[in-house]
Amino acid sequence: MATTGKSEMISFKVDESLRKAMSGIPNRSSFIRNAVIAALESSCPLCKGTGVLSAxxxxxxxxxxxxxxxxxxxxxxxxxxxxxxxxxxxSAHRVTRSKRSSVGG
Incomplete structure (x- = not known):
């Protein structure tokens, strides 16, 4: 994801169980930033993760x-x-014979 050089502070509330689960993470900001980026990269390209398509x-x-x-x-x-x-x-799961032999299988 490209950055523009500008940064903005975004905060959000978490429940007690999430706060406790994250308490041992040394750099929570970095952890959350990476988790959000990963979620955005894996979201549906049509609905952008909402689960619903517009008309x-x-x-x-x-x-x-x-x-x-x-x-x-x-x-x-x-x-x-x-x-x-x-x-x-x-299939994306199939390994070709030449790849298998080069890997030792």
């Missing part, structure tokens, strides 16, 4: 979904998008 986003999704499906990976059981127009690709 316009839903229209775009419906058009996209005409040629795409959501499938469960047989190996890790996570869901992923599959394009109906692309030839079937190897």
């Amino acid at each position: 316009q986003q839903k229209k775009h999704w419906d058009t996209f979904a005409e040629d795409h499906t959501v499938r469960e990976c047989r190996q890790c059981h996570e869901f992923h998008l599959v394009c109906a127009k692309q030839p079937r690709r190897k």
